[in-house]
Structure formats: structure tokens, C-alpha cells
Amino acid sequence: MSTPPLDLSTLHLSPADAEHLPLARDLTRRAMLPYYQQFGLLWVDEAFDQAWAWREQWRVMAAAQTLGYCSLSQDRQALFIRELHLLPAYRQQGVGAWVLDALKGWAHQRRLPLLRLMVFSSNPARHLYLRAGFEEVGQDGCFLRMQCSVPMLEV
Template identity: 70%
Template sequence: MRLELTPAKATHLAFARDLTRCAMLPYYSQYSLLWLEEAFNEAWHWREQWLINGDAALLGYCSLSQDRQALFIRELHLLPEYRRQGVGSWVLEELALWARQRRLPLLRLMVFRSNPARQLYRRHGFVEMGEDECFVRMQRTID
């Protein structure tokens, strides 16, 4: 499958929000957090939004921000039928290239403590930098 990241448009907001809510609601419930659609909608406008496409099919999306040190993966979600097929790994490596191109030394993210994606991130060079009752902060150094 040929994969690519393409800029998301305002018309993709509902897709991204629904995908995120479906993927994250079990964790929100587990940690007694409140899902706020308004907060997602507001963040949509100040983050970089990218669609994950494969062979002309929409597979998922990712949301990014950056500061002077790091490219920060705010969201990375795939439709269930495209999980465990290497797409997430491809996205992580592509974003590491982007961080390098932007001359940023770090790629960062936060993940729920109980999310099995932590293993995926570890396999791609992310190390755990700290945690609280809900989240683990992880980062990968960009060579």
C-alpha cells in the first residue's frame, strides 16, 4: 500500500473528532476524564492536521504542534481496519523525518498509561520521560 500524509481541511474536522472520540473514550472513562468536543474543535484550528491516506483510501489522521525543540504528536489515530498493518509505524517514521527537516531535535507525544500503543512507541525509539495518574510523556531524539 502506498501511504501519504496530506493536509486536512475544515471539512475533515468531524471525521477526525469522531475517530478520536471512538479511540479515546474508553481511556477517558477509565481515568474519569470528560471528553469535550468543543476543546477538540478549538484545537483543530491551531494545530497542524494531516490525513493518513493509502491507495486513495482515508486510513486515519494525525495532529501536530511544535515549539523550538520538538515536533509534538497531539493525536495519531487509524480506523480500526487499518491498525496492526504497519501504518502507524510508517507515520511515526515519517514524522521523525519531518522533525529532522524542521531541524527539531525531538519528537514528543503523550499516551494514556494503559494504552498498548506505548509498545509501538518504544519500538520506534521513544523513551518514557515521566508520567502522572493518566498519561506517560514520551520522546524520541532525532539524529
């Protein structure tokens, strides 16, 4: 059964809370476990749950339907995308690009000049990030550090 095309005009980010943690954890584990195994890393549910408590959590929504979630943190310089995962049925439909654009807007609103993330070097999502204007700025073992500049308007 195929998923009908999404109406991208209905996309929005909605706060996630403790009731959404199990779905986010499971989605992240399923998406990331092959990379963890490829690079000899150990997935630990408790570590995910601890990070959930101190990060900003957002559901990626189309109307009332949850398509995935993203997890954010920030410092004085950048908004960090810690996680961005979509349910498999909603990948490659423009949703990820929409989320990245929305987060660029959030970084701008927060007066942060950079949007940053880390991605496994073998993860094809890095091509989405490159198309969205991110640059590879370093490597930490199996992870690529990527960032894009957020234009700041002079007042």
C-alpha cells in the same frame, strides 16, 4: 469482511482541513473514550474542535483512501504528536510505524531534535512507540510523556 493488505508504498500524509474535522473528531472520540472513562475524564467535542484550529492536521492516506489522521504542534525543540488515530481496519498493519518514521523525518527537516507525545498509561499503543524508539520520560497523572531523539546531521 476483511480488509485486503495495504501497499505501504502508497502511504502518505495529506493536509486535513475543516471538511475532515467530523471524521477526525469521531475517530478520536471512539478511540479515546474508554481511556477517558477509565480515568474519570470528560470528553468535550468543543475542546477537540478548538485544538483543531491551532494544530497542524494531516490525513494518513493510502493512495486516495483515508486511513486515519494525525495532529501536530511544535516548539523550538520538538515536534509534538498531539493525536494519531487510525481506522480500526488499518491498525496493526505497519501504518502507525510508517507515520512515526515519516514524522521523525519531518522533525529532522524542521531541524527539531525531538519528537514527543503523550499517551494514556494503559493504552497499548505505547508499545508501538517503544518499538519505534520512543522512551518514557515522565508521567503526568494518567499520561506517559514519551520522546525520541531525531538525529541531526552536522553540516
